[in-house]
Amino acid sequence: MLPDADDLPEILLDLAVPHEDINELVALHRLLTRDFGAMRLLEECVEGLVRDMGEIGGATPWPAERIAELFTGQAEGRADQEPGALGRYFAVYVFVAALPYVRAHHHALGIPPEVSRRTLADLGRNMALHRRRHGRGGVETMWWLALHFHGELFQLGRLQFQRARVGQRAAELLAATGPAPDADAMCLSLHIPDFHGPLSPAACDRSLALALDFFARHFPAERYTAGVCHSWLLDTQLKRYLEADSHIVRFQERFRIAVDEVESADSQPVRFVFGNPDLPVAGLPRRTTVERAVGDHLRAGGHWYIGHGWFPLTTV
Template sequence: MEDRDSLLAARPDAGRQPELWWVLSCSYRLLLAQMGQRRRGDPAWAPLPDDTGSVGRHLFVWAFLAVVPHVRDYHATIGLSDEESWDSLRALGEELALSRRLTGRAGLDATWGLPMVFTGVGFRLGRLAFEREPLHIGGAANDLLRPGESALNTHVPAGGEPLSDEACDTSFRRAVEVVEPFPERVVGFAFHSWLMDTQLAEYLPASSNIMRFQRRFSRFSERVEADWAPLEHVFHRRYDGPVVPPSLLDELPQRTTLERAIVSHLRGGGHWYSQTGWFSVAAR
């Protein structure tokens, strides 16, 4: 409700804001032109300058809403159910809420995932979300993918039901069904996240949903330091500078095993890392 009210109050006007209206029109046309496609290396959509105010922070939301009928039509052509289509588009509200928690302001922060959702190449299927477009995995891809083969990039949306084996199995099976008619041959799933950090095994029981999910994948990429990731995704907090401030760690809740693990590891001078994991469709 709060994000809806702020959005309606920030509706752009072609007469009063001609420059922003031009940006909105270009964004709308770009989304339509890229429907069902993703060009490798597409950048994130950065927020507009602060001096564009609330209208600027909501401008891309209006562009995404304007293409909803076209995305829904595309979803129907690739065989998504009505429920799967709306589940996918619900990412807009989720990202608005996350942006508000992270920045304290209404509107969108930088967004990388929403342009994929609203061009149809990113979709949610039950507990997990995927990107259909072939993924450049990295140096190890030479050993994993042949010409004409691709991997679906996997995401774990925040919230929702637990990350159980049954829910994940259902999502992976459905993803294989959705991409079956397309030209690329999907032979595996890739997942780039701090949830691939093997250090989690030092803190979480082997029976936990996170560890069970992690064990689906084989790791092959280099580790990338990502202390920001668990702070943003678990605690919805950001920080300035290269090091997590001790004062921020003191403010974080310690209600769950995962929350305690994140904080104690950082307090002890450790770092969290993102890594890319992979598993083949045959191994699923």
């Protein structure tokens, strides 16, 4: 199921895995393949990931507790220990083992190799985020990457687009903006990856144009009625701190926005702007306009919320 250790570096590089992680992943390959329990769990994870490939919501939930138990020795009462290197990197081996299935699925749909490559390269981006936050190798959010490796999400220019349904909770929130798509409506959920340059209006326009063509071409049976986004970037309080022509404000203006102020989401902008949601608010840097906006608002006793936005898609 796993490629040989000698073949692993090139595969990892194709997935944009950071160079500083390559040698450790190759070295741990032998340890993993000699561990019967770990290999059995890997096979189960791969089977769950590729089952019903491409079906929205079809991937089996990521077994985080079982992975933690296997690699931290919880069965022996050492639940306070953090996972070792193999536990932190385990998801990488799962995604590598699933790669042939993902590529075959993309090929059957006629998806260009460059779209596949840029989509799956989010593994490397995710690992870079993990190292920035923790100072060591690993995967930051395994469940998130399952969308990429299950054929539900694609990178098209600056933005990522996830095939989805609006869902009941989102439909209730979006209804506050006026007539909005219902819970069962198909939509493209927009995501903004890190380490990908400015969120400029031109880059977003290009991404949306690419998406309209891509999904009409490769998923002709699906009819998406809306583009949606659920993000702290859509918290309209940001307009108090940012210029009207700033990229974030211009991005907000694409959407009809409802802000859910029931539960604050202060850790979200701290995570995405500063790289670590656990940083003390008092010491947050003030180097950029966005850093000052996020930190100063929190230090003044304010809170940030998730904005829920949508706009109609009439040509997909």
